[in-house]
Each structure stands twice: as C-alpha cells, then as structure tokens.
Amino acid sequence: MIPLSHFLFISACLFCIGLYAVLTKRNAIQVLIGIEFMINAAVLNFVAFGRFDANGGGGQMFALFAIVLAAAGVAVALAIILNVYKHFKTIDPVKTDTLKD
C-alpha cells in the first residue's frame, strides 16, 4: 500500500510546479495550465485525505466539486483571453499593459 506521505509529496510538487508556471510563463493559456496544476494538487490532497474522513466521502465529494468548478473557471478565462487576443493580437500578460499607475 502506498503511504499517505507519498501522495502529499506529489501534490506539493504539483502545486509548486503550477505556481512556478503561473509566475514565469508569458502566455495567458500557459498560466491557466499552471492554475490547473495547482487545483489538481489540491484535488489529489482531498482524495488522499478522504480515506481518513470521520464521516466518509467528504474529500471525494469536494474533489468532484473542485474539478467541475475548475472547468467552469477555465471556460470563463478562455473566453476572456479570446477577447484580449481580438484587441491586442497577443495574449502575453506582460505586453497587455494599458492600465497602470
């Protein structure tokens, strides 16, 4: 049987990879992929911890909801990115900088 710590280690790695992608990638869709990594790290945690739930099923349930909400969030973000491309002809968050102090 695989111990809990292995799952936690993998999910921590996933979370860090995602955060790294979010901070360094200069393409809005790659940033979204990073966000997806972070959400899935949390989902992995939920499923792993769900085995030890007092009432059973809480973690699995949360994982399902998190996956659905992540999909909804990505759909909205992609629509917005499409609009950005129409106006700027680029989806580099660094180059879209008309608003600043």
Added chain:
Amino acid sequence: MNDLIPLISSSINDTLASLSHFYAEIILAAGFLLVILADLFLSRRFTQLCFLISLSTLLLLGVQSVILLNTKTVFLFGGMLKLDHTSILFKLLFCFSSLLFAIFIRYNSPLQKHVKGTGDLFAILLATLLGMNLLAMSMNLLMVYISIEMVSLGSYLMVSYISADKAQTESAMKYALFGAVCSAIMLYGISLLYGFTGTLNFNDPAFINALKNVSGLSSGVAISLVFIGVAFKLSIAPLHFWAPDVYEGAPTPVTAFLSTAPKIAGFAILIGLLPVFQSEGGQTNTQYFDFNVILAVLATASMLIGNFTAIWQNNVKRMLAYSSIGHTGFMLMALFAFQGSGFQALIFYMAVYIVMNMAAFLIVDEIEEQTGILLIDEYKGMGKSNAMLMTTFVIVLVSLTGLPPTVGFTAKFLVFSSAFEAYRNTDSAVILIMIITAAISTLVSLFYYFKIPLNAFLRNSQIQVMAPGNSPKAYLGLLLAILLLVLIVFPSVIVKLI
C-alpha cells in the same frame, strides 16, 4: 454501504425541513431562471422586462430578509449553512447593493446600447447574489469554496461583459487570472485544513480542537493559504494590486458593484472563518503564528497604501479604487473588538459605505456620459456648468472622508471607538499603531478627495463644457447624498436593524 441506508429517510426529512428556511435563495434562483427565459423569448418585444423581473426579485428578497431579521439561529442541510441574525444582515446589505446596481445598469447608456443587451447581465447579477447569500451562511469549507467561486465567476463575467476596448478586456484578463490563482491557493489551503482535522465542517468544535493539536507552523501555513483567497476578495494590502486596474477598466456600474457587494461578502466569510483563523490562541505554539497581529499589520498597510497612492491618481475611478482599499483597511479595524461594539460598527460602516460608494460612482458615470470627462484635472469649471451634480459629489466626498454633517462621520466614529475598546482590552501596541495610522490616513484622504471640488469650483477652464440635462442616475445620486445627510440625524434607522 448498507449501514447508510437507515440514514436516508432522516437526511431527506432534514433537507425538506431546511427548505422552509431557504425561501430567499429559492426566490433568487427562480428570478435567475425567469430572467434567462425572458431574455431568450421576450427581450425583443419588452426591452426592459429583464430589468423589471430582477428589480421585483430583489425587492421581494429584501422584504423577505427584513421579515426574517430577528430569527433564531438554524442550521440547514445537515450543518452546511447557518441562518442567523448576522447572515441575514449581510444578505440585506448584498440585496441593497444589488438593487442600486440594477438601477445603475438600467440608466447606463454604454451597457444599454450594447448589442447583446443587458438581459444576461441581470442574470449574472442574480446568480452572483445567490453566491454571496450562500457565502454569508456557509458553515462548511465545501460551501465556502463553491460560493466564493460563484461570486468570482460572476464578477469576471461582469467585468468582461462589454469588452468594447483594450482596457476592458485587459482588466478582465488580469482579474480572471489573478482571481483563479488566488482561489487555487485557497483550495490547497482548504485541502490541508481538511487533512489536519478530518472534517469540512468548520463550525464543529472538533475542527478547532484538531487544528490546535497540529504544530503551529503547519496550521499557520494552511490558514495563510486560505486567508489569501479571502484577502483577494477583500482586496487588502498585499493582494490589492488587481483592484485599481479592474476598477478603472470595468464598466462604471460594474466597478460600483465590485467595490461594494463582493467586498462585503469577503467580510462575511472572514467573520465566519475568524474562529478558525484565530484558533492558535491559548496554545503553546502561538509564537509561530498570531493571526490578530497579521490582520492588524495588513489593515495598517492597506490604509497606508490605499490612501497615499490615491493622492497621485488623476483618473477618478482609479482614485476611488485606491480609496476603497483604504476603506477596507479601516473596516478591518472593527474586527478586533468583534465580540463587543465592533460588530455593530462594522455593519453600520458597510451600510454607509454602500451608499457612499454607489453615489460616488453614479455621479462619476453621469459626468462621464454627459461630458466624456474622467480625469480630475479636467473637472475644472464643472461646478458652474453642472452645479447640482457637483454639489452632490461634494456631499458624497465629505462623507467618504468622514466629516460631519454626513453619516460618514458617525460610521468612522463608531469604528474608531470600537478599535479603542479593542486596544483597552488587549493593550497591544500593534492595535495602537493601527489606530494612529487610521487617524493619519483619514487626514491624508482629505487631500485627494478635495482635489475634485477644488478643480470643479475654484478653478476655471478655457473650454466651456455645456452639460445636457441630468438623467435619472443623477437624481438617484442626489437621493443617496440626501440620505447621507439625513442619516447623521437618524442613525437609529440602521442601528435598530442591527
């Protein structure tokens, strides 16, 4: 599996019993569906049907909340939600803000002229309001996450609704990406909290006890991660930098809404999670993580950054964005005496804040539609060409600063006195510094708020701006400004509800 079967009938009974306390949300969901249907089939013939449906839904919701105001605490849906006096007060605030927002949309010409029409915007508004109502009631981390996402997704869609120019799409993208990162971080924090405690119900005493048994470092990390998600909604200091861009780029009615309702929803969930965040108190491992100190430092930083950066802004919407960051820091002060007078002070401040901010944005939008002016420098001579609008604006700005004879003074006074109470109870130096910062930043706010009347009344411009007649939006702003003047004499109207 078989041992769960006897539970089915009792859980069905619980759900049915809960539904009778769930009318407000059922009304909202019904209104949401009606708006979508009306927009699909009837919007050609009756252009304002969606507006009328949402308006009546919101009025019905407000009346329903007022009737339920003094209800006793009930737990709904197996402890998922808690309906009590506090949550109903928050629902009333959300409802009030949404009502003003709906009227604002009705009289905003860029939104009205938009090809898609405003039907979808009203549907999004009702769905977002549903999310905020659930957020104010949630007692379970799953519910917190779902409702925060509901509010966030609705807000992203509202900001990107028109997408008419570069600034609007850019602000929407910044908001959506930054918001998604913050909610992903929050989700990871929630998963850690779940791992430490084995339950998602944070109202459960076992949750707090289990959290206290974890080492301070680990629980501190998990709590900080969850707090990042809440702080994003509140737009306080380290996570504030999306706010000015989004407020400037978004359509003005949306900015007015974003600066009030979702921010207050952030406070609602912060109050709900406060026992979890403060769970370190009284244990051996407090030296790692003291949430109260962190909150005080962040409140101080928000007040400083918000108010001092606002001085350099020339765009009115951006200036109001920074000032709203400062106001959030100010509202956080009331949380330190939350068991005592803080609660009343906070709710009072929020109610007044909705009126002030909505009125300010209504007038900014009216000026922009009449003359196309959005920069403070160009307000020169406006006091002569449109005296009524500018006088209203001055009353609102006096109230935002917190000076008599407006109710902004009463609100600031209540928060200050509750913060003093917190200082007397704890003798903490951090709270003292926070109070002093609040006093200084109130003084600083005079400079940037009064740049507007200075330009409008005391300086003349070569270009004579001829303003056309005022729209109903201007009169709504005037009504809210009069409300600000009247409420200082009769603050009991609000206090009685609290």
